[in-house]
Amino acid sequence: MGNVTIRILARHLQLSAATVSKALADSHEISGPTKKRVLEMAAALNYTPNPYASSLRRKKSRTIAVILPEVADSFFSQAINGIEAIAQDKGYHVLVCLTHERTLKEQAILHEMLGGRADGILISVTSETTDPASILELQEKGVPVVFFDRVCEGIDTARIVTDDAQSAYKATDHLIRQGCKQIAFLAISEGLSISHQRIEGYKQALTAHGIRFNGSDIIPCTHDAEENLRSLKKIMRQQHRPDGIIASVEKLAVQVYQACREENIRIPEDIKVIGFSNLVTAAYLNPALTTITQPAFEMGRAAASLLFKALGNKSFSLSQNIQVIPSELQVRDSTH
Amino acid sequence: MGNVTIRILARHLQLSAATVSKALADSHEISGPTKKRVLEMAAALNYTPNPYASSLRRKKSRTIAVILPEVADSFFSQAINGIEAIAQDKGYHVLVCLTHERTLKEQAILHEMLGGRADGILISVTSETTDPASILELQEKGVPVVFFDRVCEGIDTARIVTDDAQSAYKATDHLIRQGCKQIAFLAISEGLSISHQRIEGYKQALTAHGIRFNGSDIIPCTHDAEENLRSLKKIMRQQHRPDGIIASVEKLAVQVYQACREENIRIPEDIKVIGFSNLVTAAYLNPALTTITQPAFEMGRAAASLLFKALGNKSFSLSQNIQVIPSELQVRDSTH
DNA sequence: CTGAAAGCGCTAACAA
DNA sequence: TTGTTAGCGCTTTCAG
Numbered sequence: 001m002g003n004v005t006i007r008i009l010a011r012h013l014q015l016s017a018a019t020v021s022k023a024l025a026d027s028h029e030i031s032g033p034t035k036k037r038v039l040e041m042a043a044a045l046n047y048t049p050n051p052y053a054s055s056l057r058r059k060k061s062r063t064i065a066v067i068l069p070e071v072a073d074s075f076f077s078q079a080i081n082g083i084e085a086i087a088q089d090k091g092y093h094v095l096v097c098l099t100h101e102r103t104l105k106e107q108a109i110l111h112e113m114l115g116g117r118a119d120g121i122l123i124s125v126t127s128e129t130t131d132p133a134s135i136l137e138l139q140e141k142g143v144p145v146v147f148f149d150r151v152c153e154g155i156d157t158a159r160i161v162t163d164d165a166q167s168a169y170k171a172t173d174h175l176i177r178q179g180c181k182q183i184a185f186l187a188i189s190e191g192l193s194i195s196h197q198r199i200e201g202y203k204q205a206l207t208a209h210g211i212r213f214n215g216s217d218i219i220p221c222t223h224d225a226e227e228n229l230r231s232l233k234k235i236m237r238q239q240h241r242p243d244g245i246i247a248s249v250e251k252l253a254v255q256v257y258q259a260c261r262e263e264n265i266r267i268p269e270d271i272k273v274i275g276f277s278n279l280v281t282a283a284y285l286n287p288a289l290t291t292i293t294q295p296a297f298e299m300g301r302a303a304a305s306l307l308f309k310a311l312g313n314k315s316f317s318l319s320q321n322i323q324v325i326p327s328e329l330q331v332r333d334s335t336h
Numbered sequence: 337m338g339n340v341t342i343r344i345l346a347r348h349l350q351l352s353a354a355t356v357s358k359a360l361a362d363s364h365e366i367s368g369p370t371k372k373r374v375l376e377m378a379a380a381l382n383y384t385p386n387p388y389a390s391s392l393r394r395k396k397s398r399t400i401a402v403i404l405p406e407v408a409d410s411f412f413s414q415a416i417n418g419i420e421a422i423a424q425d426k427g428y429h430v431l432v433c434l435t436h437e438r439t440l441k442e443q444a445i446l447h448e449m450l451g452g453r454a455d456g457i458l459i460s461v462t463s464e465t466t467d468p469a470s471i472l473e474l475q476e477k478g479v480p481v482v483f484f485d486r487v488c489e490g491i492d493t494a495r496i497v498t499d500d501a502q503s504a505y506k507a508t509d510h511l512i513r514q515g516c517k518q519i520a521f522l523a524i525s526e527g528l529s530i531s532h533q534r535i536e537g538y539k540q541a542l543t544a545h546g547i548r549f550n551g552s553d554i555i556p557c558t559h560d561a562e563e564n565l566r567s568l569k570k571i572m573r574q575q576h577r578p579d580g581i582i583a584s585v586e587k588l589a590v591q592v593y594q595a596c597r598e599e600n601i602r603i604p605e606d607i608k609v610i611g612f613s614n615l616v617t618a619a620y621l622n623p624a625l626t627t628i629t630q631p632a633f634e635m636g637r638a639a640a641s642l643l644f645k646a647l648g649n650k651s652f653s654l655s656q657n658i659q660v661i662p663s664e665l666q667v668r669d670s671t672h
Numbered sequence: 673c674t675g676a677a678a679g680c681g682c683t684a685a686c687a688a
Numbered sequence: 689t690t691g692t693t694a695g696c697g698c699t700t701t702c703a704g
Contacts, residue, residue: 016691048451052391053681077413084434096432098420115384257620284593286622352675389697
């Protein structure tokens with residue numbers, strides 16, 4: 001490819017490769033005039049460094065990996081935006097790796113990271129993840145790992161989360177105050193800590209209002225939209241249909257609307273709905289959806305910032321570093 | 337980091353590094369038993385290859401870069417999902433680079449790519465991009481570039497687009513048939529080919545129906561939501577308010593809803609609205625939004641597939657390779 | 673079928 | 689302040 005390398009630059013300048021390298025790195029060992037000459041020649045020959053040679057030599061990649069279940073919902077999209085913004089600012093690159101909610105894929109990706117592809121990892125685990133082994137392994141290798149949103153128990157590292165339990169409490173409390181007597185909670189994988197937290201908050205709110213918790217009000221949902229829709233519609237047709245629903249993730253909220261429409265159930269008259277969601281369109285839905293809005297962008301930024309702190313300062317400990325960024329209850333028509 | 341390298345593996349196995357390398361690559365030069373021994377040892381020592389050493393040596397990174405304006409809307413999110421799916425399948429990694437709609441940032445990223453960070457590029461240009469120079473430069477270096485959605489004129493390479501002109505035609509035609517007499521077209525940067533195409537389709541539909549095109553019905557919009565909202569509200573307050581609106585990108589559709597609400601304009605009674613959008617919630621908006629739905633995921637997949645074809649076969653020419661994946665008009669209440 | 677040797681492009685000791 | 693040298697970990701001739 002006749003690529004221009006540091007050696008070629010050096011030859012043109014009658015300098016050594018080392019000098020050129022240092023000059024490009026703006027090292028204090030190099031004189032002003034030389035730096036200037038080097039920079040000019042680099043521009044003239046359109047020099048671009050080979051990042052992999054540098055990575056190999058320095059044993060750092062200036063790349064972070066973001067490992068996510070999927071990028072097709074508002075939360076993760078917004079989070080990526082936040083992460084990328086910080087990374088770009090620090091001169092880092094962002095590798096996006098999707099697990100498609102599969103632990104196996106996740107483990108494969110994590111294992112691969114042992115090779116040093118990324119200097120640090122931001123991860124939101126799959127809903128199946130239970131085994132922390134591959135993450136521990138990375139940590140032992142000295143690769144900092146920061147969890148955001150979906151954390152994995154059994155690993156002591158930084159976590160950026162939102163106040164899941166409290167938010168669920170607020171949501172439930174709100175529904176009860178709006179007159180709901182039987183509130184269904186649409187849950188994804190119970191293994192997931194956010195799921196667990198949200199369920200806890202839900203239970204506590206029930207208790208606080210003297211309502212007995214009924215296990216069958218927790219509706220386990222899947223990642224199969226069709227399947228969810230079927231179960232939701234079935235619930236809507238029941239004798240004792242719930243009069244309130246909490247959708248613990250964005251997709252489920254949309255599916256509730258769909259189920260209600262297909263079964264001719266009116267929101268909020270027949271059933272009140274609240275969703276954990278970052279939909280920009282929440283206010284314009286029919287009816288406007290009451291949401292627990294998560295600070296996705298901020299969580300992304302916070303997670304990345306923390307990771308870069310760890311990257312910049314080897315003695316900085318991520319351990320026990322838990323940041324809780326509160327979500328916001330935005331009351332709209334679906335719970336009137 | 338006491339990392340286990342091919343040399344260490346070799347020492348443990350009493351083999352040479354070359355043999356181990358070949359065995360790991362499943363080379364036909366290596367005997368079955370040896371391969372097996374190597375693989376077992378690799379697993380036992382938890383060997384993970386250093387991707388950068390390999391990249392440096394082979395001059396390919398098994399990485400593609402996706403360069404996008406932003407990832408915060410449904411179209412690009414879905415596209416990334418499609419791209420990542422294919423890339424993962426091919427054993428490639430995906431670097432996501434955001435330009436934040438800035439040409440300068442875009443050029444910097446593109447220029448950096450000359451260093452060989454990625455083997456191929458998928459790009460959807462910013463709305464400001466006019467200068468194809470940095471992209472040409474990459475092509476000259478032999479880095480395949482595939483455009484998707486937002487293409488840049490003046491460069492001969494593969495493009496995955498949707499039928500922008502036709503879609504806009506259909507949208508306009510639909511509004512006219514629904515009785516609209518004055519249709520406003522909310523445009524983003526006119527330099528952008530998709531914008532241009534869509535405006536063309538709009539004009540043609542007007543002409544086909546014998547309606548005179550009025551330049552002031554093209555409303556230029558920005559990336560500043562506040563600003564757009566202000567201009568939209570101003571339009572809503574006009575004497576001769578349009579009775580139909582085409583939002584040429586997703587964000588603008590949402591802003592129209594907002595403006596209408598704040599100005600007490602009823603959709604579809606006072607004004608009919610249609611949006612280019614991939615919102616999963618379109619059907620549940622108030623009123624349900626008539627959309628031109630783009631095949632985002634498919635476009636992502638198609639773009640990635642094409643790129644990998646070029647990557648896999650150096651003699652495969654991306655030139656003149658234009659794939660048009662049609663969008664779909666989904667009629668809903670906002671144009672009734 | 674296996675191994676020795678060279679080198680991808682860069683950087684970091686160390687010497688001058 | 690600049691240069692020499694070695695080597696990051698891997699792959700690829702080429703020789704055995």
